[in-house]
Amino acid sequence: MKRLLLTFLIPPIAVCRYGCAGCCAAPIGVMWIASIIGIIYGFAGGPTEMETVSWATVGLGMVLWAIAFIWALTVVRGVNDDKADPKCQHKRSTVCNIVKNDDDNDPMTDINKLTQ
Numbered sequence: 001m002k003r004l005l006l007t008f009l010i011p012p013i014a015v016c017r018y019g020c021a022g023c024c025a026a027p028i029g030v031m032w033i034a035s036i037i038g039i040i041y042g043f044a045g046g047p048t049e050m051e052t053v054s055w056a057t058v059g060l061g062m063v064l065w066a067i068a069f070i071w072a073l074t075v076v077r078g079v080n081d082d083k084a085d086p087k088c089q090h091k092r093s094t095v096c097n098i099v100k101n102d103d104d105n106d107p108m109t110d111i112n113k114l115t116q
Helices: 002-009 011-018 021-043 055-084 094-099 107-115
Strands: none
Touching: 002 011, 002 055, 011 021, 011 055, 021 055
16 A cells, blocks of 8 residues: 555655666656646646636646556556566566567578578
8 A cells, every 4th residue: 555655646756666766767757747847837827827727737737647657556566577477487567578588599690591
């Protein structure tokens, strides 16, 4: 529960603490900070300098926050799945499907075959 709450409130800190900081903590942090700025800017009137709250700008900030939350949640869950199956034998993580490559062909031999 603490992990989920931290992922919702402060996504970049959750990725650094429970996930892989080098993976994508910086872009998640940028998305999260942009969402905070969007929400504050929307309450200040938004880009059209309205007298009332610019709900479109506040909504955009909330959408950016949701994207940062979902992205951080995906990273934290993916790291946990990778720790549970380090050799990708059960392929619990979607990263295993992308990274694991059973094809050990040397690309240079393929190029040499084409040039001969």
